[in-house]
Amino acid sequence: QITLKESGPTLVKPTQTLTLTCTFSGFSLTTSGVGVGWIRQPPGKALEWLALIYWDGDKRYSPSLKSRLTITTDTSKNQVVLTVTNMDPVDTATYYCARARRSSSWYADYWGQGTLVTVSS
Amino acid sequence: QSVLTQPPSVSGAPGQRVTISCTGSSSNIGAGYDVHWYQQLPGTAPKLLIYGNSNRPSGVPDRFSGSKSGTSASLAITGLQAEDEADYYCQSFDSSLNAYVFGTGTNVTVL
Numbered sequence: 001q002i003t004l005k006e007s008g009p010t011l012v013k014p015t016q017t018l019t020l021t022c023t024f025s026g027f028s029l030t031t032s033g034v035g036v037g038w039i040r041q042p043p044g045k046a047l048e049w050l051a052l053i054y055w056d057g058d059k060r061y062s063p064s065l066k067s068r069l070t071i072t073t074d075t076s077k078n079q080v081v082l083t084v085t086n087m088d089p090v091d092t093a094t095y096y097c098a099r100a101r102r103s104s105s106w107y108a109d110y111w112g113q114g115t116l117v118t119v120s121s
Numbered sequence: 122q123s124v125l126t127q128p129p130s131v132s133g134a135p136g137q138r139v140t141i142s143c144t145g146s147s148s149n150i151g152a153g154y155d156v157h158w159y160q161q162l163p164g165t166a167p168k169l170l171i172y173g174n175s176n177r178p179s180g181v182p183d184r185f186s187g188s189k190s191g192t193s194a195s196l197a198i199t200g201l202q203a204e205d206e207a208d209y210y211c212q213s214f215d216s217s218l219n220a221y222v223f224g225t226g227t228n229v230t231v232l
Contacts, residue, residue, distance in 0.1 A: 037221075039167075039223075046123065046210065046223055046224070046225055046226045047159075047167065047210055047212075047223040047226070048223065049212075049220065049221040049222065049223060052221070060221075062220055062221075063218060063219055063220050064220075096166055096167070101172070103155045103157070103172065103173060104153065104154045104155045104214065105154040105155050105156075105157070105212065105213045105214030105221060106214075106221060107155070107157040107169060107172045107173075107212065108159075108167070108169060109169045109172070109178060110169075111166040111167055111168070111169075112166065113165075113166055114166050
């Protein structure tokens, strides 16, 4: 059974750095063709892809947020961590992690439940 | 503003067929990148509905089907049911942006 779960703070102040952890089970991030991605969704708005890390260590970032994002993995703990620097109220959103499968454009076949992060002073 | 445009809403009576379009360009769908579709029920995480343009994951009813032509893709729901009320998103890759992109989303209402 494949599961993913996001964890981290629910409230951060403007200019702070957000650190989110995705803990997964039921698959290995060392398996060819597998990755873990982060996606966010502001309240009432559409999904937005943020970052993706592949089984071979390759990392991809949303160009519009690249300077603020870092994605890392701890394969021994089955965890993927996303950091977002210089948080702003517009970054208020539900943040999801998902298992990614290789395609000409990757797709997410399993999703975590999401965690709502509010940015406010 | 997403490069994949979907109608904000579509509706249909139970049992009817509805289609959701996902309009892109020559740098994404038209360039041959796969299109995937997700269903998001109210208050829940998205769920993979269609991958690789037209493939259904195990457990997804065959009432849902996907297709792609030129710079657009479509999701069709036949035999519409009340439980299909949700938001639907398409997703692909854009080579000009060098980014994975989601569509603007479509809310399906069952009348």
